[in-house]
Amino acid sequence: MSIREATIAVNRFGLGARPGDIAKISKDPRGWLKGQLKPDAPPIREFAALKPSGETIMMLAALRKGGAEVRDQRNQMQRDTYKVEMAARCLVAVRTEMPFRERLVRFWSNHLAVSTSRGEVRSMAGAYEREAIRPWVCGKFEQMLLSSARHPAMLVYLDNLRSVGPNSKVGSKRERGLNENYARELMELHTLGVRGGYSQEDIIELAKILTGWGIERRDGIRVGFQFDGARHEPGNKTVLGKRYREGEESGRQVIRDLVHHDSTGKLLATKLARHFIADDPPPKAVDRIAKAFKSSRGDLGKTAEALVDCPEAWEKSLTKLKTPEDLVSSTARALGYDTDGLPNLESVKYLGQLPFSAPSPQGWADRAEEWLGPEAILTRVEWAEQVGMESTERIEDPVGFGEDILGELSKTTRRAVASVSKSDALALVLASPEFQRR
Amino acid sequence: MFNRRTLLKSMGAGGLLALARPEWSFAAAPGDVRLVVMLLRGAVDGLAAVPPHGDFRYEKARGAMALPRSGSEGGVIDLDGFYGLHPSLAPLQPLWESKELALVHATALPYNDRSHFDSQDVLENGTDRPLGSRTGWLNRALVGKTGEPAMAIGRTVPLILRGPQKVTSADPLRVWKPDNALLNAVADLYEADPQLGPALEIGIQTQAMLDVHRGRMRDAKRQKKRDFEKAARVLGGVLAADDGPRVAVVDLGGWDTHTGQSNGLNKLLEGLAGSVVGMREAMGSTWDKTVVLAMTEFGRTVHANGTAGTDHGTASFTMLAGGAVAGGKVYGEWPGLRDDQLFEGRDLQPTTDLRSISKGVLMAHLGVSDSAIEDSVFPDSRDAKPMLELIRS
Numbered sequence: 139m140s141i142r143e144a145t146i147a148v149n150r151f152g153l154g155a156r157p158g159d160i161a162k163i164s165k166d167p168r169g170w171l172k173g174q175l176k177p178d179a180p181p182i183r184e185f186a187a188l189k190p191s192g193e194t195i196m197m198l199a200a201l202r203k204g205g206a207e208v209r210d211q212r213n214q215m216q217r218d219t220y221k222v223e224m225a226a227r228c229l230v231a232v233r234t235e236m237p238f239r240e241r242l243v244r245f246w247s248n249h250l251a252v253s254t255s256r257g258e259v260r261s262m263a264g265a266y267e268r269e270a271i272r273p274w275v276c277g278k279f280e281q282m283l284l285s286s287a288r289h290p291a292m293l294v295y296l297d298n299l300r301s302v303g304p305n306s307k308v309g310s311k312r313e314r315g316l317n318e319n320y321a322r323e324l325m326e327l328h329t330l331g332v333r334g335g336y337s338q339e340d341i342i343e344l345a346k347i348l349t350g351w352g353i354e355r356r357d358g359i360r361v362g363f364q365f366d367g368a369r370h371e372p373g374n375k376t377v378l379g380k381r382y383r384e385g386e387e388s389g390r391q392v393i394r395d396l397v398h399h400d401s402t403g404k405l406l407a408t409k410l411a412r413h414f415i416a417d418d419p420p421p422k423a424v425d426r427i428a429k430a431f432k433s434s435r436g437d438l439g440k441t442a443e444a445l446v447d448c449p450e451a452w453e454k455s456l457t458k459l460k461t462p463e464d465l466v467s468s469t470a471r472a473l474g475y476d477t478d479g480l481p482n483l484e485s486v487k488y489l490g491q492l493p494f495s496a497p498s499p500q501g502w503a504d505r506a507e508e509w510l511g512p513e514a515i516l517t518r519v520e521w522a523e524q525v526g527m528e529s530t531e532r533i534e535d536p537v538g539f540g541e542d543i544l545g546e547l548s549k550t551t552r553r554a555v556a557s558v559s560k561s562d563a564l565a566l567v568l569a570s571p572e573f574q575r576r
Numbered sequence: 577m578f579n580r581r582t583l584l585k586s587m588g589a590g591g592l593l594a595l596a597r598p599e600w601s602f603a604a605a606p607g608d609v610r611l612v613v614m615l616l617r618g619a620v621d622g623l624a625a626v627p628p629h630g631d632f633r634y635e636k637a638r639g640a641m642a643l644p645r646s647g648s649e650g651g652v653i654d655l656d657g658f659y660g661l662h663p664s665l666a667p668l669q670p671l672w673e674s675k676e677l678a679l680v681h682a683t684a685l686p687y688n689d690r691s692h693f694d695s696q697d698v699l700e701n702g703t704d705r706p707l708g709s710r711t712g713w714l715n716r717a718l719v720g721k722t723g724e725p726a727m728a729i730g731r732t733v734p735l736i737l738r739g740p741q742k743v744t745s746a747d748p749l750r751v752w753k754p755d756n757a758l759l760n761a762v763a764d765l766y767e768a769d770p771q772l773g774p775a776l777e778i779g780i781q782t783q784a785m786l787d788v789h790r791g792r793m794r795d796a797k798r799q800k801k802r803d804f805e806k807a808a809r810v811l812g813g814v815l816a817a818d819d820g821p822r823v824a825v826v827d828l829g830g831w832d833t834h835t836g837q838s839n840g841l842n843k844l845l846e847g848l849a850g851s852v853v854g855m856r857e858a859m860g861s862t863w864d865k866t867v868v869l870a871m872t873e874f875g876r877t878v879h880a881n882g883t884a885g886t887d888h889g890t891a892s893f894t895m896l897a898g899g900a901v902a903g904g905k906v907y908g909e910w911p912g913l914r915d916d917q918l919f920e921g922r923d924l925q926p927t928t929d930l931r932s933i934s935k936g937v938l939m940a941h942l943g944v945s946d947s948a949i950e951d952s953v954f955p956d957s958r959d960a961k962p963m964l965e966l967i968r969s
Contacts, residue, residue: 315882511732511745512779
């Protein structure tokens, strides 16, 4: 029995303890984590009423033409879709019985980030995570990457939708051509990593291979992925020394080859170890995870198991500063909030991490110094104060509460929490160095 | 050091004003100058911002993205017969006339691999390679200087300002109402915490300093402008105050214009110009001793891509504004737009190392010593000669 390991499992690998969680899993924390890594998971009730991206796109397309009124309607619809999606996403984070799996969903959707900085992405971001990321989170990375590449949200966000082979039928007739944005980030951010061994020429060739990847139009309305040969650059292409033939299949092939390149396993292992072990990931852990990725041919469930098996993951407690999103979900779980009260989308926004609004395709940063500004810390303290005030009726004994969700409180925290009003005591538990970390 | 409990107890309505912090007095500050570094993240199309309309290859090279000729509707604003300003930068024209605006064209970092993330890292870390340092050149340049900590605008501190020297961050538009008893207790909890402790302590000091500017914040918030333009106005006032910071960093992102770039770019350039003009208005006579240095991680392709935008390129432009700038001039050697003059056949060829500009500003404006520059601020950069001439003597 290990309270310390159970605390790490629930708070660092999971999304934060609910009262009683740590005791409940303390017999076998690692088994509890691994039990969440089956390839398939039951459907999620909170998502039942959400629309598939195709349907949203059709509704938006119907509001395409018209004056200011129609445009306002369209914007309103995008905002509403985003809100409904994000509310469901928040609820899942609070209610899930598989918080490690949920954290992995968020990790991978941040790895293959889309952002609402592109207006059209706003109504598709939630669906992107549900459709392209979630199904493969314990499956094959190749399928996840392919789903991401083909999803309308990614096609729009990194411009591949608009990229046209300059010598294709459409390209030569309308003087349109390549846009290398997606091809570059596909290699730099999603697979090989920035010094993973590709050149500017490889980027251009990859962009050519991916021309024609677009969204199907039905009655002039876009609904789902479609390969359009009229936009595809004719001829063979060469990426990283390998030749690819013309056609849709070459895109699948090149994505498969990128996934199984050694640089990709290293990049993914480093990012996983940084997220789950420490800002500066121990090289031994990175090696172990990269090996598992390689030997399983990119099976993300097996890769996550290797992460759990890293001894380095269990050596030190509280190595990671929570991001604002972590802070909000762990607070909501600890205090038993559900659809009510402060820990919600507004809170995440206030603390500086509105979902799917990362400043660049690199996604949200995963090192403490990126979240640590004086203004950021003041905002966290202020938020803890508000939550403390609103939560006094939920908790009888703040010290007992703190020990329950954190395994233990430091002497300093315990003394401070014990000596103030209940509202301040709760705020102190939430603001404490141990709750600000995982 | 001051006693934190005493500090916090003195806070409250009006209490912040009464703080005596003799050890942070500005009498000790070396010179009474101001520096604002604006980081234009996403890679600005320098050929759009500062078009070389006098180059006879300009219109052909830019194709449909070439701006209408100077004098026509929405055309280039001519500066010196060869270079011009994008029409959305029109608010900066008076600064050019009064020699408070200088531009450097074809600037680039010693890193040319067209990755935003690596290049921004080099832009901020001050070495010649990505991940070359975990601290920023601006922070290292301030080591040993006294005075109010340099301020990053926003929640967090970007790499350029991270390092051994104490710095702060603040959102100039957020009005803060602290519960002092609780803050006291949290500060005690953070006392031994190497990350949270210093962040909270400096944050509280910064809020105390900002307290006199609350009225300015409320005024700014009422104006019909973009948030960062409002923030720039408040920042101008804060910088002009006797006890304000001397150095600030502003992030202005969104310049990654791969598709249909003209609309987005127009708005961004308007915002950039609006921020500079707003800061100038708010600063009053302090503007005379100010340099605003705006830089980006790289430029964009000379020719349009297939989607009326531009892809990642190499050289771009750098802008300096302020009363302390030797302005009314476009510095740097023009590399030309002929195909064989382009970098790797596609990008504007760099002719000025961005570090030469930063070094010139640090030395001639902030008085950073040559040895500090070469030893720690921009290590191994002897080949990038400091452009001291950018600062008015």
